[in-house]
Amino acid sequence: MQLTHRLSGALLGLVVAAGATTATTATAPAAHAAPPVAHVAPVQAAPAHAADMPAVLAPAAHVIDATTGRVHFSKEADLRRPVASLTKMMTAYVVLQRAEPTDKVEVTADDVRYASAGGAAVAHLRAGDTLTVENLLYALMLPSGADAAHALARAYGPGVEEFVAEMNATARRLGMDDTVYVNADGMPYGGGGHSTARDQVRLAQAVLENPTLEKVTSARYHMVPATSEHGSYSWRNTNRLLGTPGALGVKTGFTRAAGYTLAFAADRGESRLVGVLLGESDSSRRFQTAGALLDWAAAAVQQ
Template identity: 65%
Template sequence: MGNRTAVIVACALVGLTVSTPAFADSPAPSTYGRASYLLDESTGKAMISKRADKRVPIASLTKIMTAYVVLGQAKLTDKVRITAKDVRYAERGGATTADLRPGDRLTVKELLYGLMLPSGADAAHALARTYGPGVDGFTAKMNATAKAMGLSNTSYVNADGLPARGGDGYSTARDQARLAAAALRNPTFRSVTSTKSRTVASTADHRAYSWTNTNRMLDAPGSLGVKTGYTRAAGFNLAFAADRKGRRLVGVILGETDSSRRFDTARSLLKWAAKHPVEGNG
């Protein structure tokens, strides 16, 4: 068996499809979980594709679309008033929160940090309620945006990715990588997701908000962060990206069973991809 054939067989055994020519000297790292996808956004070429079109719940990766829709229609200086309903919604669902306090008035830009760094379901609810108007109206906008972008295997049921009574939303690794790549072209989104921590003043009292990014990829060279996610149904998810050697690499890992391994795998994929430039679209 030749080297190239051996690499292809090895990839098949782990359920991995490498959409670029096999690199016999350096096969792609193994990926785990339900699905994964790695896009060279600079060329449009898929470098890794493992069950990339399998529809699965994506948990808080949903908030990538929430931020994308908000950035498309709101001014960063707009003020949003936090209500008791925003806070109760997150607490009732057992979700991660930005610990927002009723009566506070925060700018859209500040709320985007609360949405993306600590993955605040309260921030998601406040933004969706304001810019739907209403959560249902906002969710409809999310789905309309997905359709307009050609994300044909994506459906949202809320703005945060929490399980819903009528059924969870779903997407695919390929769709989420394409969405993340589009969102990262917005400098504000890129700045937010690549921030490790942020302190924001409160208008309701003298206590400031201090938010830390849940994404442990930010120590990787050129990392742009993006988003983590977890629910029992979705498993551990990760959307990640980095600028390496003049190329933007965007990846998604869905349905991992080990929280730490998703970050280790993403680092390995970025390191491998940076050594293997590809050409053309795909």
């Protein structure tokens, strides 16, 4: 939320102490460009409820009320950074533009080999198993399976390169002008791509508007009984916010380049709060910070 007057010295000191450095506007992305060097953000006005704002140590963050459009918190929201497995939100979103949840995809040896060769998180899919798109989305979003990402991108590009091109085209359509994808899983191949906290919040909103994806991202566990087409599977969500009031997911991520990332959301009262943290150095702290931001923003809605 931006006021038209400049902060007073006292309020500015309060905002800096709370870690609430606000966003800047980045220049348009070049294809496969690496994130630029961090820059100094211009000072913007703090929310009216800044006095009890949680400390946010992550380098970039953005939290909004998706119901009203109100920005509750913004810190370097337009700074381009790698986002790791938050990339899989776009993979899931694009798949459901092209497929039905009941469609089926056969897992190939290439899907399994691709994921295991890069050291990515996997859903332990088995070559030769045929799974529904919905079950592959659970494999993609809960354990963050790069094998599921490869299988879906290969099937619905058709071909991974074509699928990634559609990811970038979809980003433009969603207004994510500071986002470039180079693969379907967020691993640092080919430079790893980049996005911003603001763009990823916009994507998380779009993901949660799809009933299938809202159901998937909100699931703490998912089990797939064995059938004649596939073996049994059991996946646990890596998002430790699930189980807290109103939590909806959305996605976790980590690479050395990106640090720990988190897209999070919760329905609180009449509001849907959506946020993103990028570049956190501590895995547990990202969940603690997100929970504190959700509580703080929800309290502000009641004011």
